[in-house]
Amino acid sequence: GQQVMQIPQYQHVQEGEDFTTYCNSSTTLSNIQWYKQRPGGHPVFLIQLVKSGEVKKQKRLTFQFGEAKKNSSLHITATQTTDVGTYFCAAGGGGGNKLTFGTGTQxxxxx
Amino acid sequence: DTAVSQTPKYLVTQMGNDKSIKCEQNLGHDTMYWYKQDSKKFLKIMFSYNNKELIINETVPNRFSPKSPDKAHLNLHINSLELGDSAVYFCASSQGFRQGAGGANVLTFGAGSRLTVL
Known part of the structure; x- marks a missing residue:
C-alpha cells in the first residue's frame, strides 16, 4: 500500500528559529494536505495543495508541493511557542480514494 | 455547537470487555471515518462510510464493528478488548471522499476518545 514518510520524527528548536518538515510518498499524489495536532488535541486542517510545484503561504507557514507530486514540505519561519504540536501531511491518491497520513513530526x- | 462530537472522551476498561464509541457530525457531510492513533502518534484509518455505505475497511480485526445508522452518525463497537487496543480513536467527517481538487475530502476531526484497556 501507499507509504508516506515524514522527517524528522522529532524537532526541538529555540523560539525564533526556523523549522521544516518533509513529507515523501512512494507514489504520485493527486493532492496533499497538512494538519496540525496540538498536545492533547485533535488534528486540525491547515491547507491543501493540488498543483505540481504549488507554493502556499499562511503567515509564517510556507507549504510546497514537489514538481513530481511525490513530496511536500512545511516551513515555519521564526517559530513561536504556539507552534508546538505534531504536524502531519496526508496524501491523497496513489491509486485509491483515501487519505494516507504521514508519520508526523513532533x-x-x-x- | 461542536461540529464532530464523540463520546465518551475517556474510557477505561478491563481486557475482554465490549465497549462502544459514538460519533455525530452536524456539518451535513456525506463521509465519516474512524482513525486510530497509537502512542507514537501514528494515525491509521480504520473505516470509512459514505452516506451509510462502507467504502473503506482497512485490515482491522473483526472484533471492531462500525455502524452508521444515518449519514450524520458513525459508531464503533469493539468486542473482547485487548491490551493492544489502547489508543486514541478519532472520528472524522468530510464533505465527500474523492481525492483531487475542490477540498471535498478535507477532514474535520472530533476531539478523540482515549481508550485504556487494563
Missing amino acids: LKVEL
Missing part, C-alpha cells in the same frame, strides 16, 4: 519550541 515540534517542541523552547524559550
